[in-house]
Amino acid sequence: MTETETRLKALMLRGLEGDASAYRACLALLGARLRAYFARRMAGAPGDVEDLVQETLLAVHLKRSTWDPSQSFTAWAHAVARYKLIDHWRRRKIRQTLPIEDHIEFLAADEPEPSVGIELDRALASLPEKQRILVSDVKLTGLSLAEAGARAGISEGAAKVALHRALKVLAERMRHAD
Amino acid sequence: MRTEDLIEALAADGAPIRPPPRRLAAVAGAGALVALVLVLVWLRPRHDLMSAMQGGMFWMKALYTAALGLAGYLAIERLSRPAGGGRRGWLLGGAALAVFVAAGVVQAMRSPDIQAALHMLRGHSWHSCSVNILILGLPMLALGLVAVRGMAPTRPVAAGFATGLFAGGVAATVYGLHCPENTFTFVALWYSLGVLLLALIGAIAGRWALRW
Numbered sequence: 355m356t357e358t359e360t361r362l363k364a365l366m367l368r369g370l371e372g373d374a375s376a377y378r379a380c381l382a383l384l385g386a387r388l389r390a391y392f393a394r395r396m397a398g399a400p401g402d403v404e405d406l407v408q409e410t411l412l413a414v415h416l417k418r419s420t421w422d423p424s425q426s427f428t429a430w431a432h433a434v435a436r437y438k439l440i441d442h443w444r445r446r447k448i449r450q451t452l453p454i455e456d457h458i459e460f461l462a463a464d465e466p467e468p469s470v471g472i473e474l475d476r477a478l479a480s481l482p483e484k485q486r487i488l489v490s491d492v493k494l495t496g497l498s499l500a501e502a503g504a505r506a507g508i509s510e511g512a513a514k515v516a517l518h519r520a521l522k523v524l525a526e527r528m529r530h531a532d
Numbered sequence: 533m534r535t536e537d538l539i540e541a542l543a544a545d546g547a548p549i550r551p552p553p554r555r556l557a558a559v560a561g562a563g564a565l566v567a568l569v570l571v572l573v574w575l576r577p578r579h580d581l582m583s584a585m586q587g588g589m590f591w592m593k594a595l596y597t598a599a600l601g602l603a604g605y606l607a608i609e610r611l612s613r614p615a616g617g618g619r620r621g622w623l624l625g626g627a628a629l630a631v632f633v634a635a636g637v638v639q640a641m642r643s644p645d646i647q648a649a650l651h652m653l654r655g656h657s658w659h660s661c662s663v664n665i666l667i668l669g670l671p672m673l674a675l676g677l678v679a680v681r682g683m684a685p686t687r688p689v690a691a692g693f694a695t696g697l698f699a700g701g702v703a704a705t706v707y708g709l710h711c712p713e714n715t716f717t718f719v720a721l722w723y724s725l726g727v728l729l730l731a732l733i734g735a736i737a738g739r740w741a742l743r744w
Contacts, residue, residue, distance in 0.1 A: 370549070378543045385535050408538050413744065415542040417684040419549040420613040433614030437686045441743065474533045492544045493537035499544050518547040529744070 358383070358461045363427040370418065385411055386465045388435055393466045395439060395452070402442070404471040405528070410438045412525040432457035445529070477527035485520035488513060552612045555679050556605060560702055563672020567706040570668055575710040589714040594705055596719065599628035600727050601701020607694035608676070612683035618694050625697060629724060636720030655718040661711065665726025666733075669696075669703030673734055677741050685742050692738015693731045700727030 362383060369377025388407045396403055413434055421430045436452060443450050478486055484506050491502035503513025571577060584590045607621025643649040655661075676695040685691035704723050713719065 369543075372546065374543045374546075378539055381539045381542060382536070385539065404535065408533070408535055411535065411538060411542065413684070415545070417614075417682075417744075419551050420684040422613065430614060433686060434684060437614060437684075468535050471533050471535065471538075474538060478533065489541050493533075493540040499546075502544075514546065517541070517545050521541065521545055525744075 356458075358387070359426060359428045362431075363423075366418075366421075366427050367423060370423075381411055381414070384414065384431055385468075387431075387461060389468060390465050391432075391435055391460055392439065401469075401472075403466075404469045405473040406438060406442055407468075408471045408474050409442075409525070409528045410435050412521060412528065413438060416522060416525055426457065428461055429457040432460040435460070441529070473528050474524065477524045480527060481520055481523060484508070485516055485523070488516055489520050489524075492517065552609055552683055555683070556609060556612075556676075556698070559672065559675045559679050560601075560605070560698070562675055563669075563699055564702050564706055566671040567668040567703050568709075571706055571710045575664060575707075577709045578712045580712065581709065584712070584714075587714070590708065592716075593708050593711075593714075593719050593723070596628060596632050597701050597704035597708065597723060597727070599701070600625055600724075601698055601705060603628065604694050604696070604698030604701050604731070608680060608691060608698055611687055611691040611694050612680050612685050614684045614686045616686075618690055621694060621697070629720075632716060632720040632724065635716040637717075639715060640717045649717070652715045652717045653721060655713040655715065655722070657711065657713060658718070658722055661707075661713070661718075661722040662726035662729060664710075665700065665704045665707050665723065666729050668707055669699040669726075669730045670733075672699035672702055673730055673737075677734065677737060681742055681744060684744065685738075688738045688740075688742035689735050690738075691742050693735035695738065696731035696734025697727065699734070700730035703727075703730070 362380060365376045365380035365383070369380050385407055388410050389403060392403045392406050393400065396406070414431060417434065421427060436455075440452060442448075478489060481489070487506050488502050491497045491505055492499060497505070499513050499517060500510040503510050503516075506513065506516075508516065578584060603621045603623075603625030605621070606624060607618030610616035610620070611618045640649040640652060643652060673696055676699055677692065680691055680695055704727050707723075707726075713722075
C-alpha cells in the first residue's frame with residue numbers, strides 16, 4: 355500500500371515537472387484505484403462508477419496545485435475522491451453517509467475492469483466545435499497539441515489555452531449533468 | 533468516452549499551475565488596490581493623515597485589522613485544500629478580537645461617566661464605519677471566492693467565512709487611511725462588526741459558490 359503511495363507520488367512529482375508520460379502513468383494508476391474505491395461504495399449504481407472516476411480525474415488534474423508535495427499524495431487524492439462521491443450523492447439526493455475512513459484503505463482494493471463513461475461524452479458534445487475537435491484529436495488520434503491545433507486552424511499557444519478552457523468547462527458540465 | 537482517452541487529453545494540458553499562496557496573494561493585492569482607489573476617490577483620506585501616522589493608535593488599528601486579515605489568510609490557505617482545516621487562522625483571529633475587545637472594554641470603563649463612554653462607543657462615524665468596510669471589502673471577497681472555487685475546498689461554509697475574514701481584514705486596514713476614530717472601544721465594536729459582516733456574507737455565499 356505504501357508502495358503505491360511511493361510510486362504515485364514519484365510519478366506525480368515528475369508529472370508536475372512536465373514529464374507527460376509519468377503524469378499519464380500516475381493518472382492511469384490513480385484511475386484504477388478510484389474505480390475500485392467507487393465500485394465498492396456504489397453497488398446500487400454501477401453505471402455511474404466510470405463517470406465518477408472521470409469526473410474525479412478531471413478534478414485531480416485541474417486542482418493539482420492544491421496538493422502540497424510535502425504531504426501524502428494518496429491522502430490528498432482520497433480527499434478529492436471522497437468529496438466527489440459525497441457531492442454525487444448530494445446531487446442525486448441519495449441519503450448516504452460515508453464513514454470516516456483511512457486513506458490507506460483507499461489504496462487497498464481489487465481492480466474492476468474499466469467501462470465507458472457516458473457523462474463526459476455528453477459534456478463534450480456541448481462544447482463549441484473548435485474545442486471539441488481539439489480534445490478529441492489529442493485524445494483519440496494521439497496528435498500532439500501543436501498538430502491538433504494546426505488541424506483546428508489555431509496556433510500552438512492558442513491550442514494550449516483552448517484545451518485548458520475546454521477541460522474546465524467539461525469539469526463544470528459534468529457536475530451539472532444530472 | 534474511455535478513461536484512457538481522457539487521460540491523454542489531461543496529459544496534453546500543460547497550463548501552468550499556481551499554488552494557493554500565490555493566487556491568494558494576487559487576490560489580496562488586487563483587493564487592496566480596489567479598496568485604496570475607493571478610499572482615494574470616494575471616501576477621501578483623513579485630512580490629518582500625515583500627523584496621525586506619527587501616533588500609536590493609527591498603527592494599533594492597522595495592526596489589529598492586519599491580524600484579522602492574516603487570520604483569514606492562514607485559514608483559507610488550509611481550507612482551500614481538500615480536507616484542510618482553518619484552526620491556526622481561527623486561533624489568531626479569535627486572539628486578536630479578544631485582545632481588542634478587552635482593551636475596548638477597559639477603555640470604556642475608565643471613562644469618567646457613562647455619557648463619555650457612550651460617546652467613545654459611537655465616535656463620529658458609528659453609523660457608516662461597518663458599512664464602509666463592508667463596501668471596501670466586497671470586491672476582494674468576490675475575487676477571493678472566484679479564486680478559492682478554482683482550488684479544492686471541501687468545507688464550503690468555513691472556506692467562505694475565511695475568505696470573507698481575509699477580505700475584511702485587508703479592507704479595514706485600507707479603511708484606516710480614511711477613518712479618524714482613535715479609541716479601542718470604537719474599533720473593537722465597529723471595525724470588528726464590518727469585518728465579521730464580510731465573513732458572514734462569505735460563509736453564506738460559500739455554501740453555493742464554493743462547490744466544484
